Amino acid sequence: MCGIVGYTGNREAQEIILDCLKRLEYRGYDSAGLAMVSPGSLQLKKSMGEIAVLESNLGHMPGTTGIAHTRWATHGKPTTENAHPFLDCKGEYAVVHNGILTNYMGLKEELVRKGHKFTSETDSEVFAHLIEDAPGKDLKSKVLSVLKLVEGAYAIAVVEKGKNEIVAARNESPLVVGVGHDENFVASDVTALLKYTNEVIYLMDKEAVRITPDSIETFDLEGSTVKRESQRVSWNLEDAERSGYPHFMLKEIFEQPRAIHESLLGRLESREEDSFFKSKFPSIKIIGCGTSYNAGLVGKYILEELSRIPTTTQISSEYRYSPVTESKPLVVCITQSGETADTLAAAKEARRRGCKTLAITNVLGSAITREADHVIYTRAGPEIGVAATKTFVTQLVALYLLGLELGTMSNTLSSERRRELIAGMRSLPRIVQSVLNEASKIESLAENYKGAHSMFFIGRHINYPTSLEGALKTKEISYIHGEGYPAGELKHGPLALLSKDTPVIAICVRDHTYEKMLGNVREVSARDSPVLAIGSEGDQDLVKYAEEVFLVPRVDPLFSPIPIIVALQLLAYYLAIKKGCPIDKPRNIAKTVTVE
Amino acid sequence: MILLKAVILAAGEGKRLRPFTYSEPKVMIPVANRSIMDYVVRSLVSNQITDIVMVVGYRKERIMSYFGDGDDFGAKITYVNQDKQLGNGHALIQARDHLDGDFLVLPGDSLMDARSVADLLSIGAGHGALVIESEMPAKYGVAVLDRNRISGVVDKSGEGASNVVLTGAYKLPASFLGALERCVEGGDYNITHALNLSISQMKLEPIFGQGLWIDAVYPWDLLEVNHAALLNLTAQTAGKIEPDVLMHGEVSIGKGTTIRSGTTLYGPISIGSGCDIGPNVSIFPSTSIGDNVTIDPFTVVRNSLLMSDCSIGSHSLLSQSVLGYGVKVRSHLMASSADAYVNLEEEFYKVPNIGTLVGEDCAMGSGISIEPGTIVGPKSKIMSGSRVTRNVPTGAIHS
Numbered sequence: 004m005c006g007i008v009g010y011t012g013n014r015e016a017q018e019i020i021l022d023c024l025k026r027l028e029y030r031g032y033d034s035a036g037l038a039m040v041s042p043g044s045l046q047l048k049k050s051m052g053e054i055a056v057l058e059s060n061l062g063h064m065p066g067t068t069g070i071a072h073t074r075w076a077t078h079g080k081p082t083t084e085n086a087h088p089f090l091d092c093k094g095e096y097a098v099v100h101n102g103i104l105t106n107y108m109g110l111k112e113e114l115v116r117k118g119h120k121f122t123s124e125t126d127s128e129v130f131a132h133l134i135e136d137a138p139g140k141d142l143k144s145k146v147l148s149v150l151k152l153v154e155g156a157y158a159i160a161v162v163e164k165g166k167n168e169i170v171a172a173r174n175e176s177p178l179v180v181g182v183g184h185d186e187n188f189v190a191s192d193v194t195a196l197l198k199y200t201n202e203v204i205y206l207m208d209k210e211a212v213r214i215t216p217d218s219i220e221t222f223d224l225e226g227s228t229v230k231r232e233s234q235r236v237s238w239n240l241e242d243a244e245r246s247g248y249p250h251f252m253l254k255e256i257f258e259q260p261r262a263i264h265e266s267l268l269g270r271l272e273s274r275e276e277d278s279f280f281k282s283k284f285p286s287i288k289i290i291g292c293g294t295s296y297n298a299g300l301v302g303k304y305i306l307e308e309l310s311r312i313p314t315t316t317q318i319s320s321e322y323r324y325s326p327v328t329e330s331k332p333l334v335v336c337i338t339q340s341g342e343t344a345d346t347l348a349a350a351k352e353a354r355r356r357g358c359k360t361l362a363i364t365n366v367l368g369s370a371i372t373r374e375a376d377h378v379i380y381t382r383a384g385p386e387i388g389v390a391a392t393k394t395f396v397t398q399l400v401a402l403y404l405l406g407l408e409l410g411t412m413s414n415t416l417s418s419e420r421r422r423e424l425i426a427g428m429r430s431l432p433r434i435v436q437s438v439l440n441e442a443s444k445i446e447s448l449a450e451n452y453k454g455a456h457s458m459f460f461i462g463r464h465i466n467y468p469t470s471l472e473g474a475l476k477t478k479e480i481s482y483i484h485g486e487g488y489p490a491g492e493l494k495h496g497p498l499a500l501l502s503k504d505t506p507v508i509a510i511c512v513r514d515h516t517y518e519k520m521l522g523n524v525r526e527v528s529a530r531d532s533p534v535l536a537i538g539s540e541g542d543q544d545l546v547k548y549a550e551e552v553f554l555v556p557r558v559d560p561l562f563s564p565i566p567i568i569v570a571l572q573l574l575a576y577y578l579a580i581k582k583g584c585p586i587d588k589p590r591n592i593a594k595t596v597t598v599e
Numbered sequence: 600m601i602l603l604k605a606v607i608l609a610a611g612e613g614k615r616l617r618p619f620t621y622s623e624p625k626v627m628i629p630v631a632n633r634s635i636m637d638y639v640v641r642s643l644v645s646n647q648i649t650d651i652v653m654v655v656g657y658r659k660e661r662i663m664s665y666f667g668d669g670d671d672f673g674a675k676i677t678y679v680n681q682d683k684q685l686g687n688g689h690a691l692i693q694a695r696d697h698l699d700g701d702f703l704v705l706p707g708d709s710l711m712d713a714r715s716v717a718d719l720l721s722i723g724a725g726h727g728a729l730v731i732e733s734e735m736p737a738k739y740g741v742a743v744l745d746r747n748r749i750s751g752v753v754d755k756s757g758e759g760a761s762n763v764v765l766t767g768a769y770k771l772p773a774s775f776l777g778a779l780e781r782c783v784e785g786g787d788y789n790i791t792h793a794l795n796l797s798i799s800q801m802k803l804e805p806i807f808g809q810g811l812w813i814d815a816v817y818p819w820d821l822l823e824v825n826h827a828a829l830l831n832l833t834a835q836t837a838g839k840i841e842p843d844v845l846m847h848g849e850v851s852i853g854k855g856t857t858i859r860s861g862t863t864l865y866g867p868i869s870i871g872s873g874c875d876i877g878p879n880v881s882i883f884p885s886t887s888i889g890d891n892v893t894i895d896p897f898t899v900v901r902n903s904l905l906m907s908d909c910s911i912g913s914h915s916l917l918s919q920s921v922l923g924y925g926v927k928v929r930s931h932l933m934a935s936s937a938d939a940y941v942n943l944e945e946e947f948y949k950v951p952n953i954g955t956l957v958g959e960d961c962a963m964g965s966g967i968s969i970e971p972g973t974i975v976g977p978k979s980k981i982m983s984g985s986r987v988t989r990n991v992p993t994g995a996i997h998s
Binding site: 244246247248254257258261264267268269270271272426429430432433436437439440442556 | 622655658659660662663664666667668670676678838839854855857872873875890891893907908910924925927960
C-alpha cells in the first residue's frame with residue numbers, strides 16, 4: 004500500500020521523479036526514498052516521514068533514470084531502514100515494491116543462508132537479493148525469473164547500475180506506464196504522471212514492461228510480448244492541484260456539484276437498451292470497503308425501493324466467508340480506485356461463483372473494470388484527499404442510475420415516478436451547491452463540538468447509512484471517535500454512553516421518519532447531550548428540540564443522503580481544521596488500499 | 600519582450616447586481632456559458648499575458664473551482680485573499696508581494712475582449728488607463744484630461760466633468776503601489792484616490808480602447824452583456840439533436856444535451872451541457888442557457904439569460920428576462936416584457952423593454968404572471984395562479 008514511480012528519459016530525473024512521487028503521497032507517507040542510475044554508480048537516498056523530508060535531504064543526484072517510493076507501512080515499522088528502494092548486496096540493482104509477498108519468509112531464510120545481508124524487516128527486500136542471484140543475461144530475464152518465485156501482490160520497478168532502463172511488473176497491485184516523448188514512466192497511478200503525459204498503458208495482472216527513453220515493451224511472465232494499446236486520460240493536471248484551496252478535501256467537497264453534473268451527463272434522457280440488464284436478477288449483493296461500503300448501504304435502500312429486488316450489502320473482505328447460494332445475485336462492486344484489493348478479490352470470488360458482476364468505479368481502465376461484466380463510471384475526476392467526498396456522492400448517483408435502470412427493466416417504476424426521479428436527480432447539483440453556500444455556517448457550528456472526544460450520528464431508514472458515513476468522516480479526518488447508529492437502536496445500549504460531553508448529530512429531515520426522529524432527539528436531550536439536528540429547509544419546529552439546527556434543501560427522501568452528507572463532510576472538515584489535524588494526510592491511513 | 604503580470608480584481612460581491620450575486624460574485628455571472636471573468640482571462644492569455652494574480656474574497660470558492668490553477672486557460676493563476684472587501688485599492692495591495700515592475704490591473708467584472716487588452720499594451724513602456732467615450736458617463740468613474748495625459752480622475756459618486764469613462768483597466772508602475780499603500784494605511788481604499796495623489800509624479804496616458812468593453816452596472820444590463828458575448832459565439836454542437844429541429848444562425852450546444860423534435864433555435868444561442876429541451880420549444884436571440892436546464896414543450900424564450908439547473912415547465916413565455924441558478928417553474932409562466940420602471944432598493948429606474956429578473960432557487964408553481972420589470976428574490980416561492988406585480992423579497996412566499 005504504497006506509491007511507486009519510475010522515470011527514464013533524456014532529462015535530469017531527480018526533480019521529475021520527486022514531482023510525480025508527491026502526487027502519490029495520498030497512498031502513504033511514512034517514509035520515502037529514491038534510487039538513481041548515476042554515472043558510475045547506483046545512488047540511493049531514503050528518509051522517514053513525508054516526501055518533503057526526503058527532498059530536503061537529497062542534494063543533487065545526477066542521472067536520467069531512477070525509481071522512487073512513498074511508503075505506508077505494512078511489513079516492518081515506518082523507519083528509514085524499512086524505506087524503499089532496496090539494493091542487493093553488491094549495489095547493482097535497486098527495487099521498489101508495492102504490495103505484500105506472502106512467501107517472503109521462506110525466500111528470505113534461504114537468501115540469508117546463502118550469505119545475503121538484509122538491511123530491513125520488509126518483505127520487499129527479497130526482490131533485490133533474488134535478482135542479484137537470478138539467472139539471465141539482462142535485467143528483463145532476471146526479473147522474470149524472480150517473479151516465478153514470489154507469491155502475493157506486487158507492483159515493482161527495478162533499475163540496474165549503468166543502464167537507462169526500468170523493468171516493472173504487476174500482480175494485484177496497480178501499475179501504469181506513462182508514454183512520453185523521448186521519455187517514459189511507470190507509476191502506481193495516472194495522477195502522478197499528468198504533468199508530463201496523459202497517454203498511458205494499463206498493465207494487467209502478471210504482466211511486465213521494460214521501458215527505455217524511446218521504447219516500451221510489454222510482455223507476460225514467460226517473456227512473450229503482449230500488445231497493449233495506450234489510452235488517453237481525460238483528467239488534467241489541474242484536477243490534481245489544490246488551486247487556491249487550503250486542502251484537497253475542501254477543493255473536492257466544493258467540486259461536488261460539478262462532479263454530480265458530470266456523472267449524470269447524457270445518462271438521463273436517452274436510454275440505450277443494454278443486454279446486461281435483460282437478465283432477471285433474483286437478488287443483489289453490494290460489496291465495498293470504507294466509504295464505498297457506506298455508499299453500498301445507502302444503495303440497498305435505493306435499489307430495493309426502485310427495483311424491488313432484495314438487496315444486501317457486505318464488506319468486501321467478508322464476502323468470501325459468505326456461503327454460496329443457489330440463486331445467483333447480481334454482485335455490485337463499489338471501489339473508487341478500482342484497485343482496492345479486498346473488493347477485487349471479492350469480485351473474482353463472485354465470478355467464480357457464477358454471479359454477474361457490475362462495478363461502480365472512478366478510474367478508467369482500473370483492475371475492477373476488467374474483472375466486472377458491466378461498469379458504471381462515477382466520472383468524479385481524480386480524488387486526492389484521503390477522505391472520500393465527491394466519489395461518495397457520485398457513487399450514490401451511480402446507484403440511483405442503476406436503480407432507475409433496474410426499476411425500468413423490472414417494471415416497478417411508473418413512468419410518472421420515473422419522470423419525478425429524473426427531475427430529482429437533475430436538481431442534485433443545485434441542492435449540493437446550496438449546502439456549500441452555507442459552509443461558513445457549518446464552520447461556526449463546528450466550534451461547538453471541537454472539544455468532543457466522542458460524537459454520535461443518528462438517523463433512520465436511508466439516512467442511517469448517511470450517519471455511518473458522517474461518523475466515518477469525523478473519525479478519519481478530525482480524529483474524533485464518531486459512531487453512527489440507527490436512531491431506534493440508541494435505547495438498546497449506546498444511551499449509556501451519552502452525557503453532556505457527547506454531542507449527537509441527528510438527521511431529522513421531513514420524511515416518514517421525522518416524528519420518530521424527534522422522539523429520539525428528546526431521548527438524547529434528556530441525557531444532556533448537545534444535539535445538532537440536520538433538518539429540511541422551512542422547518543421551524545426543530546429549534547424547539549435541538550440546541551443547534553442546520554437546514555438543507557428539501558428533496559425526495561430517496562435523495563436526502565446527498566445534501567446531508569455534504570453538510571457532514573463540511574462538519575468533519577471544519578472540526579479537523581479547528582483541531583489542527585493534517586487533513587489531506589491523516590495518520591495511519593492512505594487512500595487506495597491495495598493490500599488485503 | 601518582458602512579460603507583464605496581470606492582477607484581476609475579483610474580491611467584491613458586486614452588490615448592485617443583486618439578486619444575481621446572492622451566492623457568487625459578479626465576476627462569476629455566466630454569459631454565453633462562460634463567467635464574465637473568463638472573458639477577461641482569455642483576453643489576457645491571447646495577448647501572451649499568462650501570469651495572473653486574482654484577488655478573491657466574496658464566495659471565492661466559486662472562482663477557485665472554476666479557474667483552478669489556470670491550466671485549462673493556458674494561464675498560471677495565483678490566488679490572493681482580500682478577507683474584508685474594503686475597496687479596490689485595498690484589494691490591489693493584497694497582490695503586492697507578487698508584483699515587481701510594471702503590471703496590469705483589470706476589473707474581473709466587466710466583459711473585455713482581446714483587442715481591449717492589446718490597446719492597453721500598445722502604450723509600450725509608458726503607463727496609462729484604458730478609457731472609452733460614453734454617452735452615459737454618470738454610471739462610471741471619469742478621467743479629467745489635460746492634452747494627452749490624465750490630470751485627474753473622478754469616481755462614481757462625483758460629478759463627471761467629461762464623457763471619458765475609466766474602464767478600471769490600467770498599466771501601472773510598481774512605484775504606484777507605494778503611493779497606494781500610503782493611501783490604504785491612511786484608511787482610503789480606493790484606487791482612483793491614490794491615482795489622483797500620484798498623478799503628478801506619474802505620467803498616466805488615456806488609452807482610447809477600440810475593442811469591446813462592457814460593464815453590467817445594474818442587473819438588467821446583464822442582457823446587454825449577454826448579447827455582446829453571444830455576438831462572438833462560434834457554433835459548436837454536441838449532444839443529441841432529434842429530427843425536425845430547426846436551427847438558424849450561430850447556435851452552440853453542449854455535450855450530453857438533448858434537443859427534441861419540433862424545437863426551433865434562432866441564434867445566437869448558447870446552450871450548456873446536460874440540458875433537455877423540447878419537444879416544440881422556440882428560442883429566439885440572444886439567449887444563453889446554462890448547464891442541466893430543462894425546458895418543456897411549447898415554451899418560448901426570447902433574449903434571455905437562464906443560468907444552470909433551471910427547469911421551465913411547458914407553455915411558458917420568458918422575454919427579456921434573467922433567471923438565476925436553479926429557478927424552477929412548474930408550467931404556464933407569463934414573463935413578458937415592456938418598458939417599465941424597475942424598483943432597485945427603493946430607487947426607480949426606467950428600463951426599456953424589460954422582462955423579469957429572478958434570483959436563484961426561486962420555485963414557481965403553475966399559471967403565474969409576472970409584471971415586466973419585477974425583481975423576484977432568491978429562494979422565494981411563488982404559489983400557483985399568482986399575479987406578481989411588485990418585487991418579491993428573498994425567501995418570501997408570494998401567493
